Amino acid sequence: MxxxxxxxxxxxxxxxxxxxxxxxxxxxxxxxxxxxxxxxxxxxxxxxxxxxxxxxxxxxxxxxxxxxxxxxxxxxxxxxxxxxxxxxxxxxxxxxxxxxxxxxxxxxxxxxxxxxxxxxxxxxxxxxxxxxxxxxxxxxxxxxxxxxxxxxxxxxxxxxxxxxxxxxxxxxxxxxxxxxxxxxxxxxxxxxxxDNTSRANVAYRVIEYPTEDEDEAVQKLVEEKLRQYSGIGQIVVYCRSIKQCITLGGVLKCPMYFREVGSEDEKRGILQNLAKGQERVFVATHALGLGIDAAGIRGVLLVGVKAKMKDYGQERRAQ
Missing domain, CATH: 3.40.50.300 (P-loop containing nucleotide triphosphate hydrolases)
Structure with a gap:
């Protein structure tokens, strides 16, 4: 039994x-x-x-x-x-x-x-x-x-x-x-x-910027985090929409993940690269936020204010 x-x-x-x-x-x-x-x-x-x-x-x-x-x-x-x-x-x-x-x-x-x-x-x-x-x-x-x-x-x-x-x-x-x-x-x-759901090793930081300078502000912050975690760790940038995800993916020259990004095999490959630490920077919509754990993530950037606070909990992946 x-x-x-x-x-x-x-x-x-x-x-x-x-x-x-x-x-x-x-x-x-x-x-x-x-x-x-x-x-x-x-x-x-x-x-x-x-x-x-x-x-x-x-x-x-x-x-x-x-x-x-x-x-x-x-x-x-x-x-x-x-x-x-x-x-x-x-x-x-x-x-x-x-x-x-x-x-x-x-x-x-x-x-x-x-x-x-x-x-x-x-x-x-x-x-x-x-x-x-x-x-x-x-x-x-x-x-x-x-x-x-x-x-x-x-x-x-x-x-x-x-x-x-x-x-x-x-x-x-x-x-x-x-x-x-x-x-x-x-x-x-x-x-x-x-259980206790608080994460003592997670720190939050809010950065204000002019709306018209959003792409530049995100790019500078990603570069700052890459220097901070030089040679180790990954950065995930969460976007409000697929359109924004595609735009920032082009600006940052990095892989993108959203619901319609490609075939199931292509999406599987993107997730495997994330889990294995083969890419330093990813941009994604909330489609990545549900239950995906990747131990190498050190920085999570959320572009824009979310309507629901619980979404922050799903997308915080800093270890």
Whole structure:
């Protein structure tokens, strides 16, 4: 049974002999493995949220864990993380049937298709659906790309049939009433665990400049940061729009990342270069901000004021 698993030993088996549980990871894993019906975990970026589904899935002999991720780029990234941990993982494709996997990664758009509905019904009828995990669950607060409604459709599909696990690093206390309403959850039915999400090693700085000098101001700041982190570290510049991203990418002569930047293979290559530290400077829209961790990032520049404070939390990647 999952509840009898030695968590520390399993972690070392998956992640190496020096790995250890941090923060609320142990409490979260214990809750998931004892089959709490509804679990919500708020943990800081880089705090190990992915372990909340990777370890239970790794321990399950025949069952499958479904992980809903908001972007295909994040699906690719999480897929690599799972494989590195020795997990049998599949990325759902509407054109290729998934047969066996410990974890299935899927976007909200694909999660509400008839093909995936048949897959879910099959696993439920065979008693093999372990849990459905909503990664970056704060997207329920937004209506971008219709994510909120697609996630709610999926919840209706599996309501009462399996465990639901919600993971995020960005869900402040003031947003909780809206989250409960938007998710259709009753807070009295949910086990909530909140870790410390503050980052002591992150410093914020605001720079004012004339609007007409924006490109020049960004270029000078990037050059300053490259000198500050000479030979090490990367700089990511977040833009308000695709148009701005393309403009600054040309000014800085660096790779760009946004939703329509290229094919899936091309986007995968850009993300791999970011993760491997092969490029010093990137410009991107918020499409890069959801759950992508790159240890080499030392500076994050956000061009313009954002309407939602939680977006800053998603895009702060300084280590």
């Amino acid at each position: 999952l509840r009898k698993v030695n968590l520390e030993a399993k972690l070392r088996e998956m992640m190496g002999s020096m790995a250890e549980l941090r923060g609320q990871q142990k409490q979260g894993l214990q809750a998931i493995m004892r089959r709490e019906p509804r679990v919500l975990m708020v943990m800081k970026t880089g705090g190990g949220k992915s372990l909340m589904y990777m370890m239970p899935a790794h321990c399950s002999v025949e069952g499958v864990t479904v992980v809903v991720v908001p972007l295909r780029s994040l699906q690719e990234y999480q897929g690599r993380r799972c494989k590195q941990a020795g997990l049998n993982v599949a990325q759902w494709s509407d054109t290729k049937k998934v047969r066996t996997a410990q974890a299935v990664l899927i976007t909200p758009e694909s999660a509400v298709t008839k093909a995936f509905g048949r897959f879910m019904n099959e696993k439920v009828s065979m008693g093999l659906l372990e849990s459905v995990v909503i990664d970056e669950c704060h997207i329920i607060l937004d209506s971008i790309y219709g994510w909120r409604f697609k996630v709610l459709e999926l919840m209706e599909l599996c309501e009462g049939e399996c465990q639901l696990v919600y993971l995020t690093s960005t869900l402040p206390h003031k947003d909780m009433p809206a989250f409960w309403r938007g998710s259709g959850l009753d807070p009295t039915d949910v086990l909530m665990l909140r």
